[in-house]
């Protein structure tokens with residue numbers, strides 16, 4: 001998530017709840033995978049079922065954090081880009097520095113790798129947002145052309 005200084009405590013709590021439910025979802029899917037590898041398909045299925053319910057819980061929190069009203073595709077892409085930029089420019093570099101201080105080489109490597117992937121994700125979202133903007137301009141141009149044509153037809157009749 002992005003820096004939270006200007007948010008109300010309740011919004012911060014919703015973000016924390018969203019994080020918790022999201023983590024539960026991925027954790028139970030991971031546990032399901034392990035349970036299956038350990039030979040227990042029944043417990044694996046149980047974890048998968050609860051994991052799906054955790055997704056529903058996470059989505060309910062997201063609806064409060066990113067309400068549908070006023071949302072656009074462009075805004076979605078920009079929000080996603082900003083989240084990835086926060087990870088690659090701030091979160092992972094901070095984590096990497098501390099891991100370095102604590103001499104945890106595995107964590108340093110992991111943070112560097114994930115920072116690079118977050119950077120790549122940010123650039124994918126950025127490019128998509130730009131394509132979307134360009135497309136909207138073309139569409140606006142077409143709409144203006146149709147308008148002009150329509151007016152010509154109207155004044156001719």
Ligand SMILES: [Fe+2]
Pocket residue numbers: 021024053054057
């Ligand atoms: Fe839950």
Ligand SMILES: [Fe+2]
Pocket residue numbers: 084117118121
């Ligand atoms: Fe990412």
